[in-house]
Amino acid sequence: MSQRRDTDVLFKALADPNRRKLLDLLHAHDGRTLNELCEHLDMTRQGVTQHLSLLEAANLVATVWRGREKLHFLNPVPLQEIYERWIAKFDKPRLGALSNLKRRLEKANG
Amino acid sequence: MARSTFVYVTYIRTTPEKLWSALTDAEFMKQYWFGAHCESQWKAGSPWKIVSGEGQILDAGEIVEADPPRRLVIRWQHQNKPELKAEGDSLCTMEVEQSGTAVKLSITHTIEREPSKLIEAVSGGWPKVISNLKSLLESGSIAMQDPYPTGNPYGKVQTSH
Numbered sequence: 001m002s003q004r005r006d007t008d009v010l011f012k013a014l015a016d017p018n019r020r021k022l023l024d025l026l027h028a029h030d031g032r033t034l035n036e037l038c039e040h041l042d043m044t045r046q047g048v049t050q051h052l053s054l055l056e057a058a059n060l061v062a063t064v065w066r067g068r069e070k071l072h073f074l075n076p077v078p079l080q081e082i083y084e085r086w087i088a089k090f091d092k093p094r095l096g097a098l099s100n101l102k103r104r105l106e107k108a109n110g
Numbered sequence: 111m112a113r114s115t116f117v118y119v120t121y122i123r124t125t126p127e128k129l130w131s132a133l134t135d136a137e138f139m140k141q142y143w144f145g146a147h148c149e150s151q152w153k154a155g156s157p158w159k160i161v162s163g164e165g166q167i168l169d170a171g172e173i174v175e176a177d178p179p180r181r182l183v184i185r186w187q188h189q190n191k192p193e194l195k196a197e198g199d200s201l202c203t204m205e206v207e208q209s210g211t212a213v214k215l216s217i218t219h220t221i222e223r224e225p226s227k228l229i230e231a232v233s234g235g236w237p238k239v240i241s242n243l244k245s246l247l248e249s250g251s252i253a254m255q256d257p258y259p260t261g262n263p264y265g266k267v268q269t270s271h
Binding site: 006030031059062064073075076077079080081084088 | 117118119120121216218233238240244254
């Protein structure tokens with residue numbers, strides 16, 4: 001697989017709110033089974049399985065078998081690569097100030 | 111049993127032999143591990159440690175399993191910060207397998223307690239180290255020079271002020 005294709009798969013995997021929610025769920029508590037993840041999503045088991053397989057294809061989720069249980073772990077390595085490629089090279093302090101400003105203004109809006 | 115684990119996976123366009131050598135060669139390691147390197151004979155039972163660029167021992171332990179170029183298991187105890195050292199031994203497993211034209215590197219780090227400050231601390235560092243390793247093997251140069259804006263090898267990276 002080419003580097004460009006890796007990146008396409010990665011951004012496509014991130015471009016879905018349910019898949020981002022799955023990443024947040026794993027960030028809050030890593031190493032969960034499919035059943036545990038289904039409890040938090042208003043979606044069929046099959047739907048969750050599909051989202052997980054896309055996340056796995058993008059290498060954002062790694063799985064480990066423990067006995068007959070398949071555990072899902074958040075794999076932040078591709079996110080680190082996005083950070084280095086798309087964020088770190090830009091001016092960080094100024095970006096930090098801007099995002100603080102945005103947060104404050106949006107909070108003020110209620 | 112309560113347990114804290116993380117699993118990190120990356121695919122690197124290289125060979126298992128080159129990756130193994132990158133994981134075990136002290137001089138090569140310094141290039142992607144922000145100046146730190148491991149010292150060991152890389153055989154089951156031999157001592158193992160991570161030494162910082164300033165010569166400080168950060169972590170120490172023993173090689174539990176070594177099956178080049180496929181599998182490495184390290185018994186790993188932090189040495190530098192008392193609260194992390196007090197958590198005792200953790201187990202770090204590195205697995206290398208061919209996957210199409212790339213090589214899959216999986217790093218699993220586990221400690222028999224939850225929550226674990228050690229796991230929290232190392233999980234901040236591993237993605238940067240692995241990402242640099244990938245970049246170095248694939249393109250010949252590293253992605254990041256300065257890993258920790260706080261200057262603390264086990265500190266958390268600040269994301270806002």
